Amino acid sequence: MEDNKTKYNNNTEELNLKALIALSRCSQSVHKREYRTIKEGGLTVSQFAVLEVLYHKGDLRISEIIDKILSTGGNMTVVIDNLVKDGLVSRCSDPADKRVNLIRITEKGKDLIQGIFPNHKENINEIFSVLTEDEKRNLINTLKKLSGV
Numbered sequence: 001m002e003d004n005k006t007k008y009n010n011n012t013e014e015l016n017l018k019a020l021i022a023l024s025r026c027s028q029s030v031h032k033r034e035y036r037t038i039k040e041g042g043l044t045v046s047q048f049a050v051l052e053v054l055y056h057k058g059d060l061r062i063s064e065i066i067d068k069i070l071s072t073g074g075n076m077t078v079v080i081d082n083l084v085k086d087g088l089v090s091r092c093s094d095p096a097d098k099r100v101n102l103i104r105i106t107e108k109g110k111d112l113i114q115g116i117f118p119n120h121k122e123n124i125n126e127i128f129s130v131l132t133e134d135e136k137r138n139l140i141n142t143l144k145k146l147s148g149v
Contacts, residue, residue, distance in 0.1 A: 030127055037123045041116035046071065046079045048120075051088060051113045054105040059092070061100055088112060 038048040049069040054060060057068065062080065066073050080103055083089040088109035094100040105113070128136060 033127050034120075034124060037116065037120045040119070041112065043112075043116070044079070046075065047083055047088075048113075048116065050076075050079055050083060050103070051105060051109050052117065054089065054103060055110060055113045055117075059102040059104045061094065061102060065103060083109070 035045055038045055041048070043051070046069075049071065050065055053065055053068045060068070062073070062076055065071075065080075066076055080089065080091075084091065086108075087106055090104050090106055091101040092104050094102045131139065
């Protein structure tokens with residue numbers, strides 16, 4: 001026969017697993033819906049993230065882009081090379097350190113992100129419209145707590 005502590009641990013473990021599964025499914029669902037407008041704009045998620053951060057933050061080093069878009073550096077050089085090839089970004093020397101390149105969004109890149117971003121924001125608004133303002137605040141606080149932030 002189970003004692004109360006074992007029963008508690010089993011219930012807690014089961015609840016933890018259910019919470020993880022629900023969080024994973026939710027994350028996948030939200031991202032799938034979020035990525036729709038990005039793909040419709042003809043970009044990959046990584047390309048969109050780079051253009052969006054350059055559009056809003058200005059010229060950045062590759063390491064800064066990686067930090068700001070919460071990405072790993074593994075394929076960032078390839079992503080940027082493809083954006084350069086498509087004329088959406090350019091490389092220029094960093095005036096503070098000539099050994100380093102800055103990545104700059106071009107006019108063509110600005111035009112593209114300006115065309116995609118309003119639809120992207122509307123899509124995000126639609127995704128989160130099922131939550132009240134208080135639920136959104138609680139969700140943010142709960143996710144930060146879970147993230148250790």
